[in-house]
Amino acid sequence: MNRGRRDALHKGSRATLLALVAAAGWLPSGAVRAQAWNKAAFDAHTLGDTMKALGGGEPTQSKDVAFFQTPEIAENGAVVPIGVSSSVPKTEAIAILIEKNPNMLAAVFDIPPGTEPTITTRVKMAQTSNVYALVRADGKYYVASKEIKVTLGGCGG
Amino acid sequence: MRNATLAAALLAFAVGACVTTPSDQELAGKAAVMLKSSFKANGQATLDRLDQDETQRICSEFAGKALPGDVAQKLEKLNLATIKYPADGKLTGDWRNGEKIAQEGRGKQFSDDPSGPVGGNCYACHQLAPQELAYGTIGPSLYQFGKLRGYGMETQRYVYGKIYNPEAYAACSNMPRFGHNGILSEQQIKDLTALLMDPQSPVNR
């Protein structure tokens, strides 16, 4: 079943993503909490399992979630700059997921009131992949995605 | 009067040159000695790699400048004589293997496994198959090499020979002498020749 999910996701279909997430069944918000480490979410290998472990509602694909300072091609997958900003009111958390990494979830940031829903960090990517920016705002989930290509650099040695 | 000034200038230059620094030849000698004491053997990369053959010595001496015609001719003749064509007379192999060899950058570095792969690393310097975007530009683009020149035997011989010893065709070329220096095997050179010369190769499609 997991295998099938991944294959569906590889096709990059938005409709499939939404269907999967809906099927996974979101837990109530608040599962992302400071100073606890959500092992189940970080251990998950599929998008459905990751989101299930994170908990929450059905994510809406949203243009209010945006990548910035995020190149489309990474010269080296060891360090890929990612910026995510949300203009969804009452944004509470931002997560970064990398579809083709061994474990999809890279990072979750809790955004308390007064902190701008804008995060810049750097992640590792095993290969060219879709990257998802997931936002929880007022208990609801929103998502945007972007493909980042990872190139081989240099002299082959 | 102009001549007198020139003579004075030349004299000053000559005197200056004598007094301050050693000759070019002396410096080359000092550099060679310094190199010997500045490197250590590491794995397959032994110190004898610092010893130059005549081609390397002459190309170093001219320091990237154009060679005089007679010197270039002499070098090309010397290197042309080293090319060994396959005994079976067949110059092309499998372009699929050739593509792998062209992509492979490892081989002969002290960090490489001596029993591991040795490639031609052609994409480091040349455009070949259009699918590979990460190609270098030290050498000319080889895209559509055979298609533009024809797939005839003479061109095949040139390609095989050029990979075997490029110094035979262009003295002090930047390209390694893959056959002459034992970097690639006869079969590997055949496969690379196919990559450029097989009509089915992505290079020609």
Place this chain on the structure above:
Amino acid sequence: MSDPMKIRASVTGDTTEVKVLMSHEMETGQRKDTDGKTIPAWFIQNVSVTWNAKTVLSAQWGTAVAKNPFLSFKFKGGAKGDKITITWIDSRADKRTDEAVIS
């Protein structure tokens, strides 16, 4: 012993921008050493940033955050001379706290 973080915090108008570099291997658990043995995962799991005893950011990280992590964000409030405190805890339960003054 881990190295100190490099923290920069500066205020413009009513917004403070925090930029931090942390010294950490962020080992994925996927790599092998020269003998072919898997190098165990070792990475920062939790980060929290406080200003005036208020948490202004907290994060959970996995192994996919890059080595020597970098993070930047902004929050409302903060004045020149205020203290910013950042703490990380890694998967070996090592912990490090550093402070910086808002400029």
Place this chain on the structure above:
Amino acid sequence: MSRPIRGTAALWLLAAASAWGQSSTVDEIARYRAALQDGNPAELWEARGEELWKQKRGPKQVSLERCDLGIGPGVVKGAYARLPAYFADSDRVMDLETRLVWCVVTLQGYSEAEAKARPFGNGSDRRSDIEALVAFVTSESRGVAMNVGLTHPKEIEMYRIGEKIFYYRGGPHDFGCVTCHADEGKRIRLQDLPKLTTREGAQKAYTTWPAYRVSQGELRSFQWRLNDCFRQQRFPELVFGSDASVALTLYLARNANGGIFDAPAIKR
């Protein structure tokens, strides 16, 4: 693109693809590099290097704060922009790394073998003190114009030998520095190659080393840069702090004169 995104997957992907298709590979890699500039982990090495510089260490329990990098004991600001240079106390032309080793030995009392034990770092349990010190000292020349003098006869000779080494071709591949670095606008794969025989090219290259290499997660010194070039040239291993390494460094540093030093940098 301001085009509204519709609900169906196909349309969304189409819009995205056309927007992404507009920028070329080279432009995108330039964007990638630009995005890394803010927050260079090299700062972590600079900070550790500064600590090491000030710490009382070694058998003699003294700091390096009396180390003479060429413009007086303890003067770090701008020192790197004048190196390599001839030092009367050692009667040698020295680059920063060999000078640091000299200070660690003569001031702190370590043996030369101890001082050179780990020229290049590899992970948090095999860190290089030299690379950290290099990060600190070079950071103190940021914004300073390169100003390498050729006045002492030994400097002049080392420069000219460095030039010879630059053009020295050898090994199974016939490679020399000249193979990759004597032409304008060339690249290996997608890596741009600086033409090091011109002022402009040398400035661009030399003023951006040392650098944090993201591919390795390490700060790399100029000695490391040379060592790794020779590895790829299929040469034997360049000995850390050897005469050839100093001669070549002098050749390149001098060619970069006038360039504004801007390192430690960050590179792929």
